[in-house]
């Protein structure tokens with residue numbers, strides 16, 4: 001189980017081990033961390049390694065108890081009435097019966113009444129489904145929920161009751177070196193731009209004009225778009241800058257009160273990281289005009305210190 005995840009991920013060994021241990025001990029797990037920190041990749045690899053299925057559910061305001069648990073097919077209901085055969089299992093029942101991992105992303109966006117259904121299943125390992133009956137979880141069923149603790153939507157609603165029934169693992173941003181390795185593994189489009197792309201996205205996480213920064217997904221996209229852009233634009237003019245604007249301008253958001261546009265901020269970041277030598281090559285502190293913009297340790301995607 002652990003070996004499969006170690007092979008699939010760059011770094012994250014400690015996180016892999018503790019999540020695997022909690023699941024092996026029969027516990028449910030809450031993964032807390034910003035987007036793009038490998039939570040889904042980690043879970044998928046652990047499920048594959050353990051030979052159990054993974055049922056993935058995206059948490060949002062539309063995830064009603066009926067969608068999560070299942071419902072009676074309305075058209076068949078009319079002609080056949082409430083029968084077990086008219087019941088369409090939702091992801092929760094599917095995972096409980098098959099003994100799969102149920103992975104709920106963005107848990108903090110899930111409506112209260114749906115959270116309560118999950119709470120019940122966590123306590124009892126069984127669900128009472130109206131007009132269908134009781135469903136008992138297979139022994140390998142586990143719930144893993146993920147959330148961004150700094151999500152602007154619905155944060156703070158996760159009740160102490162839920163925390164009390166799960167084990168929590170906090171997942172932070174990878175190191176710069178690991179993020180370079182992740183980009184190199186996912187896409188090698190313009191591989192010469194990996195270093196700069198990673199430094200650019202890391203800079204967005206603590207730039208004074210930005211409220212939300214980019215995850216490593218932004219760097220992956222810069223490298224991919226730049227590679228494709230080179231094929232379209234043979235003279236190579238502004239390929240990195242245009243790829244950065246395309247990959248990042250929808251991902252980052254400008255802080256309220258800032259007079260600058262998102263494009264101006266990204267262009268400034270791109271220029272400064274392109275001009276500066278890689279951080280690893282600098283023996284001491286960075287000097288020069290780019291210093292203010294160099295990554296200075298991990299903050300969250302919203303720009304706040306952890």
Ligand SMILES: Nc1ncnc2c1ncn2[C@@H]1O[C@H](COP(=O)(O)OP(=O)(O)O)[C@@H](O)[C@H]1O
Pocket residue numbers: 008009010011012034035036037038039040041042174182185186216217220
């Ligand atoms: N530690 C890692 N090892 C390998 N790939 C990673 C790692 N972290 C992130 N990635 C890559 O970054 C992208 C986002 O990862 P993902 O697991 O979806 O993050 P999350 O679920 O935390 O939002 C994926 O393309 C994934 O392949």
Ligand SMILES: [Mg+2]
Pocket residue numbers: 039040041105
């Ligand atoms: Mg995810």
